[in-house]
Amino acid sequence: MNIEIDRNSGFCFGVVKAIEIAEKELKKSNSLYCLGDIVHNDAEVKRLKKKGLKTISHNEFKTLKNTKVLLRAHGEPPETYEIAKQNNIELIDASCPIVLNLQKKIDKAYHDFSSAEGQIVIFGKEGHAEVIGLLGHTGNRGIVISEEKDLDKIDFSKPINIFSQTTKSRNSYHNIIEKIKERMLKEVGNDEINFIINDSTCRAVSNRDVFLKDFAKIHDIIIFVSGRKSSNGKVLYEVCKNQNDRSYFVSETEELRKEWFKESDSVGICGATSTPTWLMKKVKNAIENL
Ligand code: SF4
CATH class of the missing domain: 3.40.50.11270 (Rossmann fold)
Structure with a gap:
């Protein structure tokens, strides 16, 4: 193996x-x-x-x-x-310098935009620590959206300035932006309302999905190692699962199952931005000992 x-x-x-x-x-x-x-x-x-x-x-x-x-x-x-x-x-x-920089940008956008009755929209997970921090820079007046149904919170007749939580996938951010444009057209009749789009996904995450796609394809089975609370872990695991149906999510070596593996398998071990290398090495040893 x-x-x-x-x-x-x-x-x-x-x-x-x-x-x-x-x-x-x-x-x-x-x-x-x-x-x-x-x-x-x-x-x-x-x-x-x-x-x-x-x-x-x-x-x-x-x-x-x-x-x-x-x-x-x-x-x-x-x-x-x-x-x-x-x-x-x-x-x-x-605090990560990238997050601090994003907080500064949101702070500025909030102050520039409030006089124009604009809305600061944050595409992210409600209650996530980073989102709580970002929201704090809008005096907690920003609108958090994570899926299409949340778009009802937005007033499409007023300017929109959108940012993404750093760990969101670029794809899902792009999709929600397209949905906003559709709603603008539908509800206001045009998409010429001031709609400012900020590319605030972190490259440490967005580039990883590109590499992971290839990694998941070249192996017979993928063991994805991550904490269950990691948003980025969930996103990257989905990337693997979409490429390789035999992708399994584990947080600890105890979760590995012997029946997942075949003697001739090529096994790929990968993880989230919050997964320590020592844990992936531990998983590798545990698979060898199964
Ligand atoms: S994923 Fe890592 S590098 Fe990127 S913003 Fe978050 S903490 Fe910073």
Whole structure:
């Protein structure tokens, strides 16, 4: 049996940077709070927990004073920075620079657009940490859409400025934009309303689906390794499944099933931007031992 780990899978640079910052801090103090899971991967969260990283919720964060808290790659709304200031919390900001840049753009668009009664639309997953952060930069007045039925929230007679959550697939973003144009035509009679489209999907994700398509095609069976909470994991797993019907999603080695494999199979192991390489290697060893 030939087993290959995809060279393009694994942590994106935003997550690598956040983990490096956490580990550097933990070396100094052996204990650090992190606001929310540092990465959507339970195995990696457990590894860092052993080193002293303690995940806290936003409610717990509000009760803390005079301490240090790490902000993960997803970014935070302005409110988090205000609470930290009031409670004398030192923030170790590991927000991904791409997300920070997007927050700045949304902030500017919101201020420019509000005088024109325009709407800031965010294509993303309601309640996702990154989306909460982005929404915070619209004074929580932005409109979050994730599927066609959510388009009813938009007033098509008013200007629209749309952004995407960084981890959304470029394809699904393109499709929803086309649906918006159709609704404009249908409801206003033309598509000349001021409709600003911002290409804000992250290339660390959008390029991966291109590489993954080929990777999934050249192997008989694909083992996709990811945490179940990872949005990007769900998107990339679908890419594999569409190319290779024998694609399986696992979070831990215990989920592997012997009956999935044949002796002559060529096996491809890949994962999300939040999947650690050490976990993919562990999966490879586990398959060899099945
Ligand atoms: S997926 Fe892109 S935007 Fe998100 S953390 Fe990784 S590098 Fe940053």
